[in-house]
Amino acid sequence: MSRQRSMETILTSEFVSIGELVRLTNARYSTLKFYTEEGMLPFEQAEENLTRRYKREETVTRILLIKELKTGGLSIPQIKKALNMDE
Template identity: 90%
Template sequence: MSRQRSMESILSSEFVSIGELVRLTDSRYSTLKFYTEEGMLPFEQAEENLTRRYNREETVTRILLIKKMKADGLSIPQIKEALNMDT
């Protein structure tokens, strides 16, 4: 298992892993994996080890928006529609 990066290192990086997004947004890993599989969180595939890399600023903003919409009572299909996605 790889060693975790420091929060300072994460905050200075353009791209982060899903595990680092968990730490940044206080979200569950399974929730972020679901959002990724539903196409709600865009990512890039790193060629060297096939890991998904997320743009830190863009993805954290999107996760916080999704959390707010969920708190406001929107369903996943409604959130996807609000994010201008096909449901």
């Protein structure tokens, strides 16, 4: 198991792990994993160890938007539709 990166390092990194996204957004790991599996959070996969890497800035922005839409009462299918409209 690797050592956790400092928040300072995470905030200056282009790519972050799902665990680091949990720390950045206060979202639950299982929630972010679900969003990833539903195609709501794009990622890149590093071939050497099959680790999913997320672009920090755009992914944090997207997670915050999803949280906002959920708070507004939208369902997952409605949120997916809203996200596709932004692209």
